[in-house]
Amino acid sequence: MHDIIPQPPERTATPAELADHDARIERARTGQQLPRTLHALAEQGARLVHCGQCWQRPGRPCTVSGPAGDHLARYMRAERKGLLSHAELVGVVRHLDAIAPSALVLDVTP
């Protein structure tokens, strides 16, 4: 007799995840390190640390509804911890209208 193992519902990749995937393929194809996408900077940098603005714990975006996003304070902390380069932090800031620790960096592909 076979027990049925519950499976999570299938989901499709978000545009940000697809862009990140394409960047990884391009890095492998060209042998050159291409800039990380905003999604990668969130997943591999900002979301590995607590947010100094709203104290969201690692692994979760700062936003609780709507598109995923994180406070700039979190990216700044990730940069201090060496998870992002200074140049990558500058790239994140370019997406903002105003520069403040409370500014939200949305995890969307432009």
Ligand SMILES: [Zn+2]
């Ligand atoms: Zn936050």
